[in-house]
Amino acid sequence: KNQVEQSPQSLIILEGKNCTLQCNYTVSPFSNLRWYKQDTGRGPVSLTIMTFSENTKSNGRYTATLDADTKQSSLHITASQLSDSASYICVVINTGGFKTIFGAGTRLFVKA
Amino acid sequence: DTGVSQNPRHKITKRGQNVTFRCDPISEHNRLYWYRQTLGQGPEFLTYFQNEAQLEKSRLLSDRFSAERPKGSFSTLEIQRTEQGDSAMYLCASSLATYQETQYFGPGTRLLVL
Numbered sequence: 001k002n003q004v005e006q007s008p009q010s011l012i013i014l015e016g017k018n019c020t021l022q023c024n025y026t027v028s029p030f031s032n033l034r035w036y037k038q039d040t041g042r043g044p045v046s047l048t049i050m051t052f053s054e055n056t057k058s059n060g061r062y063t064a065t066l067d068a069d070t071k072q073s074s075l076h077i078t079a080s081q082l083s084d085s086a087s088y089i090c091v092v093i094n095t096g097g098f099k100t101i102f103g104a105g106t107r108l109f110v111k112a
Numbered sequence: 113d114t115g116v117s118q119n120p121r122h123k124i125t126k127r128g129q130n131v132t133f134r135c136d137p138i139s140e141h142n143r144l145y146w147y148r149q150t151l152g153q154g155p156e157f158l159t160y161f162q163n164e165a166q167l168e169k170s171r172l173l174s175d176r177f178s179a180e181r182p183k184g185s186f187s188t189l190e191i192q193r194t195e196q197g198d199s200a201m202y203l204c205a206s207s208l209a210t211y212q213e214t215q216y217f218g219p220g221t222r223l224l225v226l
Contacts, residue, residue: 004154034214043116043203043217044155089154100145100215102154 002027004092004103012109017080021106023073023090031095035064035075038087038105047075047088077108085110114138116218118204124224125194132190133221137206144187145215146179147203148172155203161187162209194225 004025013019025033032051036044048057052068061078077084087105094101117136125131137144142163147155158177159169163184173179176194181187191198201222205215 041220041222043205043219045217046214049214091154100157102147102156104152104154107152 002092002094002099002101004090004101006088006090006103006106008106009104010107010109012111013080015080015082015110015112018076018078019080019108021075021077021088021090021108023075023103025071025073025090025092025101025103027071027092027094027099027101029095030068030071031093033064033066033073034091034093035062035073036089036091038089040086044089080108080110082110082112084108116204116206116216118202118218118221120221121219122222122224124226126226127196128193130190130192131194131223132188133202133204133223134186134188135204135206135218136186137204138216139185141206141208141216142184143207143209143213143215144181145205145207146187146189147205149201149203149220150199158189191223194223196225199223199225 007022034049035047038044048064050057050066056065063076066073089105090103119134145160146158149155159179161181176192179189201220203220204218207213207215
């Protein structure tokens with residue numbers, strides 16, 4: 001069964017600290033993996049896209065990694081800001097047709 | 113603003129009523145998707161169009177749900193005889209059919225069925 005599991009479910013950190021969010025997937029065959037940021041009451045916004053041949057992709061203070069062998073990805077946020085408070089959703093897309101599987105998200109709270 | 117827009121942003125209805133939501137995609141995008149999202153969960157795929165053709169429907173899309181994209185531009189999602197379990201955020205996204213296509217999401221329509 002195609003699944004995307006994210007951990008932790010929620011996370012509280014202090015402003016300025018770093019954090020890492022995890023994503024494990026069983027989607028096969030694999031095409032690409034994306035991380036989205038979703039602010040409360042808004043639609044998700046794409047942060048990074050990686051194919052199976054890419055190990056890392058950065059977007060400002062966001063760095064995503066991918067290990068296609070172990071089917072794991074992480075999103076590292078550096079020097080967190082209050083505006084980083086949001087849900088971070090891992091999305092995996094398979095090949096050979098349309099299948100987009102969303103994780104449940106990690107809810108990040110950044111405190112001053 | 114040239115992003116994806118959705119109307120209305122909020123809808124409160126009584127059980128048994130019909131509701132219709134509209135999505136206006138980014139103008140040059142040929143793909144349009146509908147998702148449903150409940151609190152604390154990621155979006156769940158409902159259906160998708162390439163131009164005016166509805167190419168895939170999820171099993172989540174019961175007979176009470178219907179979606180159209182008559183001219184390959186805006187789309188509507190109708191829910192008939194709403195039930196309390198239909199309460200959720202309904203998200204629309206659009207994209208260009210390219211390798212590594214990126215879906216751009218609208219702000220969503222939040223539905224509450226009383």
